[in-house]
Amino acid sequence: MSLSGKVAIITGSGQGLGLAYARELARQGAAVVINDVNAETAEQAVALIKAEGGRAAAVVAPVGSTEAAKALVNGALEAFGRLDILVTNAGILRDKSLLKMTDEDFDLVINVHLRGTFTCVREAFGYFKENGIAGRIITIGSPTGQRGNFGQTNYAAAKAGIVGMVRTWALEMKKAGVTANTVVPVAATAMTKTVPYFQKAVEADERGEVMPSFFRHDLGFGTANDVAGLIAFLASDAAAGITGQVIGAGGDRLQVWTHPEAAATEYREGGWNYQDLVENFDALFGDKLQGVGEEFLPLPDELKPEPVPAH
Template sequence: MRLAGKTALITGGSLGIGRAVALCFAQEGAKVAISGRGKEALEETASIIRSKGGEALSIVADVQSKSEIDRMVDYVLKSWGRIDILINNAGICHSKPVLDITEEEWDQHLDINLKGTFLSSQRVAREWVKRGEGGNIVNMSSVNGIQAEDNQAHYNTSKGGINLLTMSMALELAEKDIRVNALCPGFIETRLTRPAIQNRPVIKEYLKTIPMKRVGLPEDIAGAALFMASDDSRYMTGHCLVVDGGQVIKLS
């Protein structure tokens, strides 16, 4: 078991990619705290982990709010005494042409995807530095943080920001034994993408852009998250790892 004795906090851990990461980490021996906005989905995921003999905490917390992030982190520290791994996975993505995006929609994408990642990372890293311990952060970015997709200006910008935040924090915290990396998934089947996947003509066209000719599964990302969160990647920091079936290498 590659995460035996470790505790992990996974934001947005109730559904989709976050849930697959939570189940994978629990299977690898980690205690897993999951947070998100929906109590029911959180409890469902936590009970799956417990039914398989794992330990799980579920916390309703909105990563747009600094006080909720503090409450989330305090709860895990009070319950388990430590956090070894932070996975900043909570995120939203709503398509809209750039000329139609409202200020509110812009702020919401930047607040949840980017500011939430910054505030959660800062809070947990401060704790590690205070205790003189190292730690490991994995940020859920996207291929949209590397290349621009149309109708996603707010989302693209938030994920590009995550990539630079990853490098910035990695740079400053490396000597404190804190690693900070990001994953850049391609098109993964979750609640976010299901409407497009169920639209046959759309998905048929879209698959032409993916050399491996299939949509990714949340478990494809969980495997990469396990690599980033475990000692298997111990000499990597500030890296943005693309997991996309080859989509971004394709020129046309």
């Protein structure tokens, strides 16, 4: 097995995508540390992995603080004697449009996603460097962090920030042989279950059926297991040369996202004053302006959600 002898921490892995990642890492031979805020959920995940022949232990902690990050690394060392892989999956949502979003809504999401990724990676990298381990850092991004999404100021900021940190870490960790990458999953979750557009896909998944090809191929939308293979690959020795990347996975689709580059460049001797811009900007850059948000293909009639009965 490709990860035999390795030890992985997966934050937010009591259920959903995180649990799928943990199960796949365990199937590939890694011992896994399950993390959740709910002790019962965490222990159920540990029991499931053990029943499947894997090795697992639980650390119950709300990700965000330095203390939680230390508890996770110490938990891996106490249970399995080492650490090789960190997957920062933990996250929460507090979706509201800008004028309705409170300070608390913003801070909670930033604390778990962004600060939690920072504190956990800092703690894991310190251990890797001190012990000469060519470890693997795998962070979890989102299409929202790449493109934006209505009602997700906090989440978009956190996910975009994670990508910025990963690019920096790829530079800082290179000498130590540690890789840092971001995975952008597009999969059926508790969140997408509530979106009517994905209704037929999620219903098929819940029945244990293969999702329609429109979702899997055309949209690149699939199950948690469709993403888990990429997590295990990036955690393996086979991915030693891959770092600083943003890689999307969903359904039948795999994508490497570009890093931001200038879409157009023009020069003017002496610089650009207000009047220059008024007179020239549209002609020079009007057709180079970038889109925002994701645009979904129209649903085929047979995949449209069932109409809600009138009361």
